[in-house]
Amino acid sequence: RPLWRNQSEADPTNMADGVEVFSSADKGRGLYAARVFKPGSLVRSAGPYAYVLCNSERGKRCDFCFARKDELSRCSGCKFARYCDAKCQKASWKEHKTECKSINTVKPEVPTDSIRLIARIINKTKTEGPGVAGDSIDELQSNVREMPENVKEMFAQLAVVLRMYVGKDVMEDAREIFELFGRMTCNTFSICDPEMQYIGIGIYPKMSLFNHSCAPNCVAVFNGLRMEVRAIQNIQPGEELLISYVELLALSSVRKDQLLHQYYFKCKCPSCEDQTKDGMMMAVKCGDINCKKVVIQVDGAYETCKACGHDNEKDPKFWKEVKKVTQFSEEMLAAITSADQRQEPKEGLRLAERLLERQQHVFHNNHLYVLKCLDKALDQAVYLRKWNRALKSALQTIEPYKVHFPAYHPSLGIQYMRIGKLLLYLEKRLAALEALQMAEHILTVTHGKDHPMNTELGNLLTQCMDEMRMLQAQSKK
Numbered sequence: 001r002p003l004w005r006n007q008s009e010a011d012p013t014n015m016a017d018g019v020e021v022f023s024s025a026d027k028g029r030g031l032y033a034a035r036v037f038k039p040g041s042l043v044r045s046a047g048p049y050a051y052v053l054c055n056s057e058r059g060k061r062c063d064f065c066f067a068r069k070d071e072l073s074r075c076s077g078c079k080f081a082r083y084c085d086a087k088c089q090k091a092s093w094k095e096h097k098t099e100c101k102s103i104n105t106v107k108p109e110v111p112t113d114s115i116r117l118i119a120r121i122i123n124k125t126k127t128e129g130p131g132v133a134g135d136s137i138d139e140l141q142s143n144v145r146e147m148p149e150n151v152k153e154m155f156a157q158l159a160v161v162l163r164m165y166v167g168k169d170v171m172e173d174a175r176e177i178f179e180l181f182g183r184m185t186c187n188t189f190s191i192c193d194p195e196m197q198y199i200g201i202g203i204y205p206k207m208s209l210f211n212h213s214c215a216p217n218c219v220a221v222f223n224g225l226r227m228e229v230r231a232i233q234n235i236q237p238g239e240e241l242l243i244s245y246v247e248l249l250a251l252s253s254v255r256k257d258q259l260l261h262q263y264y265f266k267c268k269c270p271s272c273e274d275q276t277k278d279g280m281m282m283a284v285k286c287g288d289i290n291c292k293k294v295v296i297q298v299d300g301a302y303e304t305c306k307a308c309g310h311d312n313e314k315d316p317k318f319w320k321e322v323k324k325v326t327q328f329s330e331e332m333l334a335a336i337t338s339a340d341q342r343q344e345p346k347e348g349l350r351l352a353e354r355l356l357e358r359q360q361h362v363f364h365n366n367h368l369y370v371l372k373c374l375d376k377a378l379d380q381a382v383y384l385r386k387w388n389r390a391l392k393s394a395l396q397t398i399e400p401y402k403v404h405f406p407a408y409h410p411s412l413g414i415q416y417m418r419i420g421k422l423l424l425y426l427e428k429r430l431a432a433l434e435a436l437q438m439a440e441h442i443l444t445v446t447h448g449k450d451h452p453m454n455t456e457l458g459n460l461l462t463q464c465m466d467e468m469r470m471l472q473a474q475s476k477k
Contacts, residue, residue: 018037030209033238036236040231049203051191051200072084078104099120114184117184117202159178162177187204188201189204211241214252217239223452248404251278276296281404283363284362286307287321330369336373356377374396429464
């Protein structure tokens, strides 16, 4: 018998995909398993009700299908939207027709992603309605009652911009506008490319029923514009199906703050209650110069070293150095981000290497700031085609990733895949094969066998094994 039956009234109308809707006083609506789901099982998938390409990707991707292309055709009407070809432009016209006029109305101003998305929602509800039962925007929570006054004031300002964009006669009732803004804020998904990079935003009513946990048993990925949620653990009938709404590689205080301000609830999941995980994200090296073993924070205080017995909490030199390197890390990470924005990869890599040199004497590789710096260094080195430097950074992230992420998580699988590619470029084929096989083990679960990411991964594995066989054959001659 499903566990949720004892706590709430379940809706039995949505069991075709092996899930059932429940409703409870503390969580609102959610989903629980109506059958067994094994790791890799597809739990639910859906296309978007409405979506837009983010402005930062404009000119790089098609506005309709989000495919990346070097040459894109502009819409002749607004000169804003871009498409792969006439086929994509024609398919997009139903959504873009009204938008095209709106974009010309506000030129030379560029509408934000959020304004464009909410305008598309308004236009679609007028022409096609809010959607069908179980996949309707009318069923989405807005949390307007929980919103603080400053958020309502922000919505009021956005309403002025929205009316300029779509017309003054649209949604004259302020409460209706607030309701729509609230639904969008609490239910918008960031659409990501195969490497989990943000490329757009969309509303997926059917998928908004998944509740949040920082220790999820499911993971959401995108196959093009289609959102797919797969199990990453064995899930029994009656267990709630949970995804993460936020980046897991963050302290619980940061995650809680984001969840409270965007979704209006206080997270009480196991990861947020267990301070050990936060302690690992702030891990440092023992203050004893002859030891330097890993030391974690427990309830805001650094523990006595288990290896040498050094009392780090009472060591003023240790604390002073930790504070100095923490401040230096925050300043340098901001400077590296600024170099990224200025498109100065050489400067970004130089700053990252300088920061890593300073961090290595005080911080453990599990430390959040070390991981952020290693990821920055990896990206810059790949851009500059410095393969050995990129590989060094990527390899240093694997063990910390295993600590901070679930065993089956896209970020871990993608990192193994990046390592495999780098090793293949450097002709270290045996090591490349091992890394690519690890990536395959994880990404088959998180993305599914038929995902384009796994198609690419399969091609890399084939290439690697073919090269190894060829070299083996040559060595026998």
